[in-house]
Amino acid sequence: MLRDEYISVLRTRLKENEIPNADGMIEFYEEMIADRMEDGMSEEEAVAAMEDIDHVVAQAKLDRPLPALMLDKVKESREKANERSKGGLWIALAIVGFPVWFPLTIAFLAVVFSLYISLWAIVISIYAVEFAFGISAVACFFGGFAVIFGQIPFAAAVAMWGCALLLAGLCLLLWKPILLATKGMIEIIKWVFRKIKSAFV
Amino acid sequence: MESQFRRGILDACVLAVLEKGESYGYQMVKDINEFLTITESTLYPILKRLEAAQMLTVFSREHNGRLRKYYKITGAGRDHITELMNEWEEVVKIYQYISKEREQCLETNI
Numbered sequence: 001m002l003r004d005e006y007i008s009v010l011r012t013r014l015k016e017n018e019i020p021n022a023d024g025m026i027e028f029y030e031e032m033i034a035d036r037m038e039d040g041m042s043e044e045e046a047v048a049a050m051e052d053i054d055h056v057v058a059q060a061k062l063d064r065p066l067p068a069l070m071l072d073k074v075k076e077s078r079e080k081a082n083e084r085s086k087g088g089l090w091i092a093l094a095i096v097g098f099p100v101w102f103p104l105t106i107a108f109l110a111v112v113f114s115l116y117i118s119l120w121a122i123v124i125s126i127y128a129v130e131f132a133f134g135i136s137a138v139a140c141f142f143g144g145f146a147v148i149f150g151q152i153p154f155a156a157a158v159a160m161w162g163c164a165l166l167l168a169g170l171c172l173l174l175w176k177p178i179l180l181a182t183k184g185m186i187e188i189i190k191w192v193f194r195k196i197k198s199a200f201v
Numbered sequence: 202m203e204s205q206f207r208r209g210i211l212d213a214c215v216l217a218v219l220e221k222g223e224s225y226g227y228q229m230v231k232d233i234n235e236f237l238t239i240t241e242s243t244l245y246p247i248l249k250r251l252e253a254a255q256m257l258t259v260f261s262r263e264h265n266g267r268l269r270k271y272y273k274i275t276g277a278g279r280d281h282i283t284e285l286m287n288e289w290e291e292v293v294k295i296y297q298y299i300s301k302e303r304e305q306c307l308e309t310n311i
Contacts, residue, residue, distance in 0.1 A: 024249075025245060027270075028226060028241070028245050029241060031225070031226060031269060032230075032241050034267060034269075035225070035227030035228075035269075036227065039227070050241065051240050051241055051242050055242060056241070059243070059246070060242070060246075063246065187209075
């Protein structure tokens, strides 16, 4: 395969699969082939050293949203059925099976959505704890000044200031672990969703 | 190697290569492949991700009658490497602790 053919096939496949920023990718791959040729390879060798187009497209597809990947699978299945002259059967099965596949699809998307929300809820709750420590520290600190107006005994004011110090300390101490935990959670969320998406690629 | 862990390492490798000086796609693939396998389809999303995170900048320069894209590390990219290196030191400490514990455990079992 020569450079133009490789790039043309890649362009077609990327456009077919509605890959975002396909032009940028094509430019990147054209440059890779040109650099290989400059490095001493022949055009055929440079193209042969490139990755398989199916693999490139599969990797790029992972950047697409999950519903789009699911739709692609449906289209692919229909095209395969059409190729085998079973397009009519495919449509008939899709209609007859609607009461089964439609609720299952909705349930699957609902599970994925709830998983996404739950994982982000963990992140938000971690920050809520941190925020609660901070706010409580401020409240305890200023609350202690109620002793000036004789609303609370002095011992209670000292206890409140002590609590304010303790809470402020916890707030500061937990800041870095919380940042690390958040980063970890974001990586986990990305990993989970790449795994789910890879099932449709 | 676990994929997410590998992604983190590859990000660091790309930034480390760029810390030596600006570079282009093919050169980066060659440099990184000396110690870790990387392909174009792996490198491209990494470059896009790092660019979006403003850890590197991209510019085009004429080379042998064509435009070639060059990548340059930013201050945020350098900070990211420092941060990763600090985290890595913690990972090494954990590794050493686990190795020591395992050795002791194996010795006890023998």
